[in-house]
Amino acid sequence: MFEFKKIIGAMLMPLPLLGIACVVCLCMTFRSNKVLSLIGLLAISCLLLISTPFFAQKIISPDTQLHYAFDVNKHTTLDKIVVLGCDINPNPHLTANSQLGNCAKSRLVEGLRLAYKYPNSQLIVSGGGIGKVTNSSLMRQTAISLGVNATRIKQNPSAMDTADEAKLLAPALVDFKVALVTSANHMTRAKSLFNAQGIEIIPAATDYYDFSAWPIHKQFIPSAGVLKAVTSQWHEVIGKAWISLRRWLDPEAL
Known part of the structure; x- marks a missing residue:
């Protein structure tokens, strides 16, 4: 029944x-x-x-996306944690975390998990937005409200797509050990664009879709x-x- x-x-x-x-x-x-x-x-x-x-x-x-999962046992240190932007729903009556879409929240949660695991790393939140409200600013506010020190966070509010994110962030990532946080199905494209800018990234995928269960x-x-x-x-x-x-x-x- x-x-x-x-x-x-x-x-x-x-x-x-x-x-x-x-x-x-x-x-x-x-x-x-x-x-x-x-x-x-x-x-x-x-x-x-x-x-x-x-x-x-x-x-x-x-199953083909599982090799993009981040394994903390393989990396003793990280210099930078880059969280790429995703969907937002701007509304001045809501808190910053409530204005982030599910995709953006999923990415930020993974970024925060790594930030707590690697306390000496810098957290970089990226993404433009709608009007004066940017993805990066909402992520920054949310991260601060969850206990991340504001001095650890750097914003990249001008990027409107992944290609922009790679170009604008590349100068700050050269010669650093960088974890790239984005959705599992987006990681292949994002990795290709960052590699094209000369940045070797460590995939830290999230936002998986799996309906097998x-x-x-x-x-x-x-x-x-x-x-x-x-x-x-x-x-x-x-x-x-x-x-x-x-x-x-x-x-x-x-």
């Missing part, structure tokens, strides 16, 4: 409910316009399929959270393709 209730509840969520409604409507219009109905059916079916944990797991391949009754039900994970992965595919194109056109571009 419990699993049945969960299945029904999951199917009534906006993504599966409206997706199934679209499929039914397209099937009903198939006779009047077969080509457009077929295209619509394929599109909505693909959207629903990649939104299920079973198929998303094949796209994300979380989800119960079987959830594996084939579309979920907005799963779709978000696939969207994040697709964003990285596009980002890598853009870098490859830029480097093909101009090897010094990125």
